[in-house]
Amino acid sequence: MSTTTISVNKLTKTYNGQMAIEDISLNIQQGEIFGFLGHNGVGKTTTVNILTTLLDLSSGSAEVCGHDVVKDSMSVRRMIGYLPENVQFYDALTLHENLAFFARLSGISKPGDRIREVLQFLEFTGFEHQKLATFSKGMRQRVGIAQAILHKPEVLFLDEPTSGLDPQGVKTLRESIIRLNKELGMTIFMNTHLLSEVTKTCTSIGILSGGRLIYHDSLAKTLEAFPGRDSLEDIYLSIGKQF
């Protein structure tokens, strides 16, 4: 029996009176890879920011692993890993120093072994003592994944993880995400507008339009429900037209 890992109920956020997201309700089960789709500026990042406790909500409620994101934000943070869009680090520090810093903040007092383990899992060894200033965008994304999983989180939030990556970088990252889900059982919440990636990676999708969740179902059911459509792109555009 699967358990609900992320539960969102009538979530609304306004900025200076302007609605960013409105009445979003959804449940994501343990072990899912959820693809959150939508054009730029529809509120995907706002939703992730609320779920990762970085942003206060205006109304409604949200729980991650049974913990309320407002009332019990510290517990939520202990359960999640987060990779923001265009992730940046402390460039003057080495890879090991950066990871050790984030590991200690997550309560790992002697992070050396865990860092080695994570880097081996991501097949990203040999760069530990290089400063991050020398890293490419693709390497930084992998560092981003590494820092997000150091403390063995139950849920991983990825905000446009493939943004700005070359095809090889996208492939490597996709493989890492799938392994994290399959081998470590992590639930993954992924903001993206790359539909090709959603087809290859996700088990369920949600579509956001104008700050409202207009569609939410498993990927398999979605593909079944639109038999005449050749690709997810067609389905996405078709659903978008209805709203």
Added chain:
Amino acid sequence: MNSPAMTVFKKEIKDALRSRVTVILIIGLSAIVLLSLVVASFEFRAKVIDYQQYLQSLKQSGGSVTDLPPQFFPLQLIRSAVEYLEIIGAIIAIVMGYGLVAKEKNRGTLRLLFSRPIKSADVSVGKLMALACIWLIILVLLSGVMIGSLMIIGGVSLSGTEVVKLFIFAGLAWLYLFMWSVLAMALAGYSKRLSTALVICLVLWLSIVLIIPQIGDTMDPDNQVPGGLFKSLQVDKLHEKAVLAHFTGYETARNLLEETSLSKRFERVSFAYLGIKDEFNQKPLGFIWKTKWPDIATLVGATGLSIVLAIIFSKKQKLLRKEYS
């Protein structure tokens, strides 16, 4: 010990030591302070040699010494160093404090930081500890080099009291520079736009460090003539006081204006401990404390207030405000 604040502190120290800008600023400030001290030490040594040569030539000509020997007070050589720390040190302190928050805001690392199970106060306390530690290291090293420079180049031996007074000055300089750094950190945290914070910092620096003290100095009649108005008119201290007694209202107003400047307060109390002001020269520590404690209390109060502001303005919502609005 690996508390979150300590983890942030260690990271900040590493980051600062590897930052080219910070290292250049610190080396620059130290070089200026030391250069002023080295020049003053050489001048001091030259004066001593001149006096010794005068004595020798007097002996050779069979004359006897009738004039009292000139008085040399080695701590007075630190005067220029005080002024450099007061003016240039303050702007460097602003850059350092501002940079500590601005770098995080610009890089976008705050989102990673606050997605961890740490409190906002841990971040600000870690950063404050790093600033305190960096200034402590700089001033302890500068004090050591000041003593060395006075002894080796100036050729003087410092008494125990003089060493204590020098370290009290170093403590005051630490408080003053730390206060500027913390204030800049608070403003960088408070302002939605970093450029606004920088402009406010620079306006404060101009007002407190340059404009108010300059107005105060200009209002002082004794400063209008090089070497002092009363000295140039050959008016002795007693008569000078008698003349000034007619201008007490004016002098009180001038004094109040100067007291609004923390830089002036730092300068006054430093000049008192270093004996640069005649009325405090060679006076015991207790006497200086009795007269100057309000200036010290003001510096401590301003630093405390800056710390409170830095902690309040480093809250997650405040720091992330720019990114999510």
